[in-house]
Amino acid sequence: MTDTPARDVDAMIAEAVGRVAPDADLTSVGDDDLLTEQLDLDSMDMLGVLEGLQQLSGLTIPERDAPKLATLAGARAYLIARFA
Amino acid sequence: MAEFRMPSLGADMEEGTILEWRVQPGDTVHRGQIVALVETEKADIEVEVFTDGVVADLVVPVGTKVPVGTVLAHIGDGAPAPAAAPPAAAPEPKPAPEPAVAPEPEPEPSASRPVSSPLVRHLAEELHVSLDRVTGTGKGGRITRADVERAAAHPTRPERRPKVSPRARRLAARGGEPVVEAPVDPAVEAALALTPTPAPTGVPAPVPAPAPRVSRRQAVGRVMARSKREIPHYYLSIPIDLHDALAWLDARNADRSVADQVLPAALLLHAVARAAAQHPLMNGTFDAAADAHVPSDHVDLAVAVALREGGLVAPVIAQADTLSLDELMTALKGLVMRTRRNALRGSDLVPGTLTVTSLGDASPGAAGVAQMFPVITPPQVAAIGLGAIREEAVAHEGLLGVRPVVWCSLAADHRVSDGRDGARFLAALDHLLTHPDALGAHDD
Numbered sequence: 001m002t003d004t005p006a007r008d009v010d011a012m013i014a015e016a017v018g019r020v021a022p023d024a025d026l027t028s029v030g031d032d033d034l035l036t037e038q039l040d041l042d043s044m045d046m047l048g049v050l051e052g053l054q055q056l057s058g059l060t061i062p063e064r065d066a067p068k069l070a071t072l073a074g075a076r077a078y079l080i081a082r083f084a
Numbered sequence: 085m086a087e088f089r090m091p092s093l094g095a096d097m098e099e100g101t102i103l104e105w106r107v108q109p110g111d112t113v114h115r116g117q118i119v120a121l122v123e124t125e126k127a128d129i130e131v132e133v134f135t136d137g138v139v140a141d142l143v144v145p146v147g148t149k150v151p152v153g154t155v156l157a158h159i160g161d162g163a164p165a166p167a168a169a170p171p172a173a174a175p176e177p178k179p180a181p182e183p184a185v186a187p188e189p190e191p192e193p194s195a196s197r198p199v200s201s202p203l204v205r206h207l208a209e210e211l212h213v214s215l216d217r218v219t220g221t222g223k224g225g226r227i228t229r230a231d232v233e234r235a236a237a238h239p240t241r242p243e244r245r246p247k248v249s250p251r252a253r254r255l256a257a258r259g260g261e262p263v264v265e266a267p268v269d270p271a272v273e274a275a276l277a278l279t280p281t282p283a284p285t286g287v288p289a290p291v292p293a294p295a296p297r298v299s300r301r302q303a304v305g306r307v308m309a310r311s312k313r314e315i316p317h318y319y320l321s322i323p324i325d326l327h328d329a330l331a332w333l334d335a336r337n338a339d340r341s342v343a344d345q346v347l348p349a350a351l352l353l354h355a356v357a358r359a360a361a362q363h364p365l366m367n368g369t370f371d372a373a374a375d376a377h378v379p380s381d382h383v384d385l386a387v388a389v390a391l392r393e394g395g396l397v398a399p400v401i402a403q404a405d406t407l408s409l410d411e412l413m414t415a416l417k418g419l420v421m422r423t424r425r426n427a428l429r430g431s432d433l434v435p436g437t438l439t440v441t442s443l444g445d446a447s448p449g450a451a452g453v454a455q456m457f458p459v460i461t462p463p464q465v466a467a468i469g470l471g472a473i474r475e476e477a478v479a480h481e482g483l484l485g486v487r488p489v490v491w492c493s494l495a496a497d498h499r500v501s502d503g504r505d506g507a508r509f510l511a512a513l514d515h516l517l518t519h520p521d522a523l524g525a526h527d528d
Contacts, residue, residue: 054343061341063338
């Protein structure tokens with residue numbers, strides 16, 4: 001698999017979040033902040049974000065991995081590791 | 085020739101604007117098909133036709149605001165005239181067609197959406213921001229609340245506007261609004277619609293349209309006052325130990341992809357719908373003229389959904405008692421997505437037979453609200469309030485342990501049932517949620 005630069009992963013995350021919360025401002029979110037807290041997402045929103053990431057990345061994200069994607073840094077690391 | 089009229093999509097709706105026609109003259113349409121996108125004060129709503137036929141002409145052009153009841157289009161028969169199609173003057177409490185129950189959350193047709201929501205336009209008006217000069221950063225160039233706020237802040241000194249997180253902004257925006265007030269919304273408005281309320285005579289029509297928040301407030305106030313005036317409520321509540329249910333759900337979800345995951349919220353609604361189907365006194369409507377309960381064959385569950393812009397609406401999952409757990413999750417997801425995207429359909433806003441208000445998701449770290457005592461939405465005969473799922477000290481098999489617990493409250497109409505009936509209903513709910521295998525058995 002071709003390597004996926006971090007910025008592509010970032011764009012993917014931004015797109016997935018934007019689908020669920022068009023008004024969300026990712027620039028206000030620190031790498032280690034919980035997305036749910038910083039963006040005021042509930043569990044239904046967060047599920048939507050993960051579904052979006054699944055669609056955009058083409059990966060299957062099992063539910064047991066969901067906690068690994070709770071922060072920007074976590075989501076980034078997870079996606080890059082899965083693409084590697 | 086049937087007339088397709090501007091539907092009433094809420095009791096406070098007096099007029100609507102055609103944003104899009106999805107059909108052209110000559111097109112064949114089917115009952116339930118979405119033919120137009122209508123903007124109301126509250127949301128953009130996809131509107132269905134209630135007859136089969138062929139579009140003869142479109143009377144009202146795109147961009148035109150017209151009062152409720154105005155003929156928007158004519159639908160020709162193209163076939164021998166059947167038992168005259170009812171004019172769609174109001175959203176009819178039709179039995180929603182099966183497929184409408186569990187739609188896939190569909191991708192937003194961004195190209196055809198307006199570039200800003202009514203709520204954002206309202207904010208822009210308040211802040212005196214011209215939307216022409218705002219660059220949309222949302223999906224498909226949609227102008228978001230943050231864009232408008234940025235544009236409003238720009239001409240002034242930047243220090244005046246400390247950078248705040250969207251969450252903080254939203255909390256601030258919600259500040260004046262207690263959470264409990266809203267669950268009612270469309271269900272409430274549907275209730276209002278059923279009782280022809282005289283136009284508010286004492287209110288002189290102001291030149292600018294009244295702010296939507298005010299009219300929603302008033303609509304909620306009127307319905308809640310009517311509810312408390314007319315319905316002798318009694319209240320019961322029960323803590324339900326969710327240890328087994330959540331363990332069962334976790335195991336069920338573990339190897340599924342996130343797309344097939346079922347959230348605890350769906351499990352709770354599933355159980356409520358099943359319990360209500362077993363206890364018909366908690367479901368249906370009250371006919372004041374006949375002074376009698378009108379039971380319903382199915383459970384049309386009105387569910388409060390939070391709007392990201394603030395406020396809540398309560399769209400309906402039709403025949404929720406007939407859905408499997410997975411189907412209910414899909415229906416709930418679709419409802420939530422459509423609500424959040426401002427793309428509710430007329431069929432989402434049919435009257436419910438039972439309303440559930442959930443204060444479900446507590447913020448991480450916060451314990452969450454334990455109990456929630458709902459006010460019945462007339463003409464319904466009961467309402468369910470679900471607290472947050474919280475860790476509590478619970479006596480279980482003679483030992484004290486810490487287990488996840490949800491408090492389920494019931495408000496019911498004493499004209500229809502007694503506390504004993506309500507207690508049986510809650511016991512059934514408890515049984516379902518403490519025996520999850522039986523609850524999910526239909527699916528697997």
